[in-house]
Amino acid sequence: MKLKNKFSLSFPSRSANESFARGSVAAFVAQLDPTLEEINDIKTSVSEAVTNCIVHAYKNEVGQIYIYCDIADDNTVRIKIRDKGCGIENIKQAMEPLFTTIGGERAGLGFAVMQSFSDNLKVNSKPGKGTTVTIFKKIMPRYTVNGKQ
Amino acid sequence: MSVTISSKGEVLYCSISGEIDHHTAAHLRKKIDDATETLMPSLLVLDFSGVTFMDSSGIGLVMGRYRNMSKLGGKVHIGNPTPTVYKLMTLSGIERIATIDPVENTESYR
Numbered sequence: 001m002k003l004k005n006k007f008s009l010s011f012p013s014r015s016a017n018e019s020f021a022r023g024s025v026a027a028f029v030a031q032l033d034p035t036l037e038e039i040n041d042i043k044t045s046v047s048e049a050v051t052n053c054i055v056h057a058y059k060n061e062v063g064q065i066y067i068y069c070d071i072a073d074d075n076t077v078r079i080k081i082r083d084k085g086c087g088i089e090n091i092k093q094a095m096e097p098l099f100t101t102i103g104g105e106r107a108g109l110g111f112a113v114m115q116s117f118s119d120n121l122k123v124n125s126k127p128g129k130g131t132t133v134t135i136f137k138k139i140m141p142r143y144t145v146n147g148k149q
Numbered sequence: 150m151s152v153t154i155s156s157k158g159e160v161l162y163c164s165i166s167g168e169i170d171h172h173t174a175a176h177l178r179k180k181i182d183d184a185t186e187t188l189m190p191s192l193l194v195l196d197f198s199g200v201t202f203m204d205s206s207g208i209g210l211v212m213g214r215y216r217n218m219s220k221l222g223g224k225v226h227i228g229n230p231t232p233t234v235y236k237l238m239t240l241s242g243i244e245r246i247a248t249i250d251p252v253e254n255t256e257s258y259r
């Protein structure tokens with residue numbers, strides 16, 4: 001699949017950057033003329049992944065978060081969110097709804113939300129090395145004339 | 150993000166506006182909990198009509214307030230979420246612990 005466009009970004013794991021991160025991806029995706037619902041799905045998924053880097057990966061430190069995003073020919077947006085933090089021991093368990101390693105105010109729903117708000121979700125992780133979450137979301141054409149966009 | 154708090158009788162009414170994420174939730178939590186502790190309401194209304202964005206931190210916020218209100222023997226109502234916020238609430242199953250009211254109902258509490 002040929003790429004139409006791409007960008008990358010990195011920033012320290014400070015919670016003030018959560019809105020910056022989702023806002024940046026949303027601004028980039030805006031070139032595809034997404035619906036409000038599509039843009040909100042993307043913002044929510046990015047917010048979940050970035051928050052996980054801040055509260056889990058770099059729990060007791062400030063580390064760097066890397067976002068890479070591209071748009072394929074068929075208008076599929078791919079967003080990779082990577083950290084070099086603690087990693088995940090058991091990915092399958094981590095992705096189960098309501099599973100959380102921090103009780104209290106965390107619902108354990110981040111991965112469930114990313115899964116339901118995207119078309120496809122991939123999680124790669126190595127304990128001690130870090131985690132990469134890849135979110136895929138196809139933006140549907142808004143206007144079609146004779147079957148063509 | 151901001152929260153406007155008022156109370157009438159047994160009802161504590163918190164009108165939230167702006168974006169709820171992990172960064173902003175801490176401030177919201179403190180404001181709501183301080184008022185809850187002081188006023189000991191039997192009903193906590195969280196008016197979401199002004200919330201423009203929310204991730205699972207918002208669900209965590211409601212769950213935490215539900216736990217606090219349960220200790221007081223009280224309840225939590227969520228007022229008028231926008232469609233985007235409602236989508237996340239439905240997914241999370243939050244309706245099992247908090248009633249979601251349209252705004253016409255919650256307005257009467259003020």
Ligand SMILES: Nc1ncnc2c1ncn2[C@@H]1O[C@H](COP(=O)(O)OP(=O)(O)OP(=O)(O)O)[C@@H](O)[C@H]1O
Nearest residue numbers: 052056057094100101106107108109110111131205
């Ligand atoms: N980037 C990461 N690095 C290390 N551990 C992670 C990372 N992302 C998720 N996890 C682990 O996976 C678990 C589940 O994540 P998920 O986002 O589903 O829930 P949560 O973050 O605990 O709660 P919520 O997202 O509802 O606030 C986390 O509790 C954490 O243990």
Ligand SMILES: [Mg+2]
Nearest residue numbers: 048052110111
């Ligand atoms: Mg999470």
